[in-house]
Amino acid sequence: MSKLSIPVSTLGTPRIGPRRELKFALESHWSGKSSEADLLQVAAGLRRANWERQHALGVTNIPSNDFSLYDHVLDTACMVGAVPPAYGWTGGDVPLETYFAMARGSERAPALEMTKWFDTNYHYMVPEFAEGQRFELASTKPIDEFMEAKSHGFHTRPVLVGPVTFLKLGKAHGATFDPLDLLPGLLPVYVEVLRRLAASGADWVQIDEPCLALDTDAKTEGALRGAYDTFASEVPELKVMLATYFGALGDNLDTALALPVAGLHVDAVRAPEELDRVVARAPRDMVLSLGIVDGRNVWRSDLQALLGRLEPAVAARRADHVEIAPSCSMIHVPIDLELEEDLDPELRGWLAFYAQKMRELVTLGTALAEGRDAVRREIEETEIALLGRMASPRVHDATVAERLRAVTPGMDRRRNAFEVRKRLQQEALALPEFPTTTIGSFPQTAEVRKARAAHARGEWSDVAYMAFLKEETEKAIRWQEAIGIDVLVHGEFERNDMVQYFGEQLSGYAFTKHGWVQSYGSRCVRPPVIYGDVSRPQPMTLDWARYAQSLTRKPVKGMLTGPVTMLQWSFVRDDLPRSQVCRQIALALRDEVGDLEAAGIQIIQIDEPALREGLPLRREEWATYLDWAVGAFRLASSGVRDETQIHTHMCYSEFNDIIDSIAGMDADVISIETSRSRMELLEAFVAYRYPNDIGPGVYDIHSPRVPTTQEMVDLLQKAVERLSGGQIWVNPDCGLKTRGWDETRPALQRMVEAARQLREGLRHAAE
Numbered sequence: 203m204s205k206l207s208i209p210v211s212t213l214g215t216p217r218i219g220p221r222r223e224l225k226f227a228l229e230s231h232w233s234g235k236s237s238e239a240d241l242l243q244v245a246a247g248l249r250r251a252n253w254e255r256q257h258a259l260g261v262t263n264i265p266s267n268d269f270s271l272y273d274h275v276l277d278t279a280c281m282v283g284a285v286p287p288a289y290g291w292t293g294g295d296v297p298l299e300t301y302f303a304m305a306r307g308s309e310r311a312p313a314l315e316m317t318k319w320f321d322t323n324y325h326y327m328v329p330e331f332a333e334g335q336r337f338e339l340a341s342t343k344p345i346d347e348f349m350e351a352k353s354h355g356f357h358t359r360p361v362l363v364g365p366v367t368f369l370k371l372g373k374a375h376g377a378t379f380d381p382l383d384l385l386p387g388l389l390p391v392y393v394e395v396l397r398r399l400a401a402s403g404a405d406w407v408q409i410d411e412p413c414l415a416l417d418t419d420a421k422t423e424g425a426l427r428g429a430y431d432t433f434a435s436e437v438p439e440l441k442v443m444l445a446t447y448f449g450a451l452g453d454n455l456d457t458a459l460a461l462p463v464a465g466l467h468v469d470a471v472r473a474p475e476e477l478d479r480v481v482a483r484a485p486r487d488m489v490l491s492l493g494i495v496d497g498r499n500v501w502r503s504d505l506q507a508l509l510g511r512l513e514p515a516v517a518a519r520r521a522d523h524v525e526i527a528p529s530c531s532m533i534h535v536p537i538d539l540e541l542e543e544d545l546d547p548e549l550r551g552w553l554a555f556y557a558q559k560m561r562e563l564v565t566l567g568t569a570l571a572e573g574r575d576a577v578r579r580e581i582e583e584t585e586i587a588l589l590g591r592m593a594s595p596r597v598h599d600a601t602v603a604e605r606l607r608a609v610t611p612g613m614d615r616r617r618n619a620f621e622v623r624k625r626l627q628q629e630a631l632a633l634p635e636f637p638t639t640t641i642g643s644f645p646q647t648a649e650v651r652k653a654r655a656a657h658a659r660g661e662w663s664d665v666a667y668m669a670f671l672k673e674e675t676e677k678a679i680r681w682q683e684a685i686g687i688d689v690l691v692h693g694e695f696e697r698n699d700m701v702q703y704f705g706e707q708l709s710g711y712a713f714t715k716h717g718w719v720q721s722y723g724s725r726c727v728r729p730p731v732i733y734g735d736v737s738r739p740q741p742m743t744l745d746w747a748r749y750a751q752s753l754t755r756k757p758v759k760g761m762l763t764g765p766v767t768m769l770q771w772s773f774v775r776d777d778l779p780r781s782q783v784c785r786q787i788a789l790a791l792r793d794e795v796g797d798l799e800a801a802g803i804q805i806i807q808i809d810e811p812a813l814r815e816g817l818p819l820r821r822e823e824w825a826t827y828l829d830w831a832v833g834a835f836r837l838a839s840s841g842v843r844d845e846t847q848i849h850t851h852m853c854y855s856e857f858n859d860i861i862d863s864i865a866g867m868d869a870d871v872i873s874i875e876t877s878r879s880r881m882e883l884l885e886a887f888v889a890y891r892y893p894n895d896i897g898p899g900v901y902d903i904h905s906p907r908v909p910t911t912q913e914m915v916d917l918l919q920k921a922v923e924r925l926s927g928g929q930i931w932v933n934p935d936c937g938l939k940t941r942g943w944d945e946t947r948p949a950l951q952r953m954v955e956a957a958r959q960l961r962e963g964l965r966h967a968a969e
């Protein structure tokens with residue numbers, strides 16, 4: 203007999219497949235090894251398996267159109283025909299080739315910009331709108347996938363990115379207008395999609411408006427009212443579940459509750475304090491979807507505690523007017539813990555991935571409908587695991603706690619100010635003007651990845667693997683010397699990922715075998731899990747840095763991932779404030795920095811690409827975050843002599859509103875991604891009169907296109923016009939791990955030539 207349950211909704215499922223089937227199908231198609239039909243067949247198989255899995259788990263509201271071949275924002279742009287003219291689309295259904303050209307660039311046009319999806323490590327393609335942009339229905343994907351699910355026997359709730367969030371995530375191309383002004387022209391396309399969904403048999407649609415978790419203004423509120431009034435009057439037969447996530451509704455609560463929608467989903471994990479308010483104030487006939495299970499982390503839920511929060515909410519509402527759900531779409535967590543056969547059983551018992559979380563929700567749904575006794579065994583098992591976690595000696599390390607207590611205020615300050623350090627570093631390093639360098643990684647070729655996989659499988663001995671890596675490193679050093687790069691890198695061949703590599707070597711961290719999460723397109727990451735106090739049992743990068751430096755007289759940069767990025771791109775324990783976990787990591791890295799310096803490494807780069815992404819969504823919380831985040835970076839980096847040069851690197855970041863904090867990091871050199879914005883991102887540094895050295899990226903490493911020397915000279919000249927020549931470094935936007943050597947070689951040669959031409963130009967100007 204099937205159990206009674208409060209409805210359970212998924213919001214969105216991971217789409218890459220349990221074995222990254224989508225990644226492999228995409229990359230095979232892009233490389234010409236398989237056809238479009240082959241790719242679409244794999245995609246259809248993944249969607250079907252997803253629907254079947256949810257059905258088997260007992261999920262009530264199964265989504266459709268949550269699948270994407272590349273990115274759901276790009277799907278939306280194609281749905282409404284927001285295809286910039288450069289891609290040559292002339293109307294009708296957007297062909298797959300055009301879709302991928304927008305995602306990855308083509309001969310015809312570079313890719314759309316890519317940026318972070320709210321405060322996650324998922325990247326979306328930024329829609330581009332022209333002045334007077336017209337919209338038209340150019341992809342029926344939501345309707346097609348609804349029908350596809352129906353043909354397999356599943357009645358689904360289609361998901362759409364809401365029109366207001368969609369416009370707010372986009373940017374005006376070549377003009378300054380507010381994309382939100384385009385709403386009146388956009389709404390008819392959405393209405394058409396909603397009508398067609400209703401005509402196909404949909405009764406509910408989920409429309410995601412996570413912009414409601416941001417600071418908004420009167421115009422956005424007006425846009426939301428305009429959009430949802432239109433939907434209610436034009437397509438009254440289709441009920442809308444308006445979904446907001448990643449934070450509290452806060453001052454947007456009244457706006458959300460006043461919208462003419464049939465349901466509202468709230469993130470009760472990020473905003474636990476708001477749950478009671480929403481339950482008390484929502485209109486009686488509004489269905490509330492309570493996002494109670496964490497869609498952003500991997501910890502097993504405390505079922506009793508959650509029931510304690512849910513029972514009063516359910517009692518306060520009409521029983522058929524509450525649903526339970528994860529806090530947000532599940533694309534941010536790995537798929538199935540069952541695949542982790544090698545994970546320590548104790549730790550495994552503390553975790554839940556997508557499949558386990560949906561099971562938790564079904565259990566909660568049953569308990570809410572039938573009473574806790576109906577799920578007594580599940581509750582007891584969970585309690586045992588969670589009590590074990592709380593008391594486990596693997597979680598708590600007294601030495602780490604003691605070290606944190608012993609941190610003194612001066613430890614996060616360099617001994618002398620930048621001007622003093624700069625002079626000493628110049629004497630020690632004797633670098634030319636416009637020194638050239640790269641960001642760290644060189645191509646992670648199939649050969650490198652295969653060698654690592656063979657080593658992991660035990661087919662390659664340690665000796666053979668180390669010899670291979672040494673050879674790759676030596677080749678990279680020799681080549682950099684040959685083309686005349688000034689500050690070398692060892693190439694990061696030994697690293698699987700810049701976070702995972704360190705996580706694997708730190709205590710308190712665990713890593714998975716199959717815990718892949720989509721980062722962008724076909725690229726995935728396996729975020730490590732921070733389950734306990736973090737410490738460094740032994741040096742992590744020292745041997746590689748020493749080896750690389752032994753091969754050359756030129757300086758080789760030591761290369762570390764910073765504490766904030768180590769935190770942001772991991773799944774973080776939920777029993778300690780994030781700020782404290784970050785300080786623990788900072789102390790571990792401080793030791794590594796000290797060891798590198800003692801081994802004669804004169805330049806140490808500490809990457810912090812996730813510093814900006816960690817910013818809370820609401821401005822009022824920024825100062826607290828920036829204070830501890832910058833503090834952690836300084837704690838990690840300040841224990842060195844003045845002569846030792848500290849670099850940091852940040853990509854995917856906007857600096858305007860955090861430039862004070864960037865300056866507060868006090869890195870001697872910062873490299874940033876600036877080429878796609880044609881140095882626009884430098885403006886913040888210029889306006890601030892940023893005193894330390896800067897390496898504005900001169901070429902876009904996300905594109906296979908090799909830039910010309912002249913393009914790089916032009917960009918550098920733009921930088922020279924804005925900054926002082928003496929503070930400019932020459933480097934690419936980011937590491938080269940995703941590129942091939944055929945692109946990397948000419949690109950870096952031209953970059954070195956660009957720097958030479960700049961030096962030459964300056965010499966002539968001085969004569």
Ligand SMILES: CN1c2c(nc(N)[nH]c2=O)NC[C@@H]1CNc1ccc(C(=O)N[C@@H](CCC(=O)N[C@@H](CCC(=O)N[C@@H](CCC(=O)O)C(=O)O)C(=O)O)C(=O)O)cc1
Binds near residue numbers: 646700715721724
């Ligand atoms: C800088 N970026 C990063 C982010 N987050 C991170 N955690 N790391 C980052 O570098 N966020 C912002 C950006 C996002 N950019 C990228 C860029 C590139 C990737 C990427 O290439 N990911 C790889 C996986 C990387 C990895 O961990 N590789 C491992 C495992 C290789 C593997 O697939 N092994 C197979 C077996 C293979 C075989 O031949 O048998 C297996 O384990 O099943 C490694 O190299 O050892 C990707 O392939 O998607 C991500 C984010």
Ligand SMILES: N[C@@H](CCS)C(=O)O
Binds near residue numbers: 641642761938939
């Ligand atoms: N050192 C890293 C930084 C990436 S953000 C790399 O070069 O890949």
Ligand SMILES: [Zn+2]
Binds near residue numbers: 641851
């Ligand atoms: Zn980077």
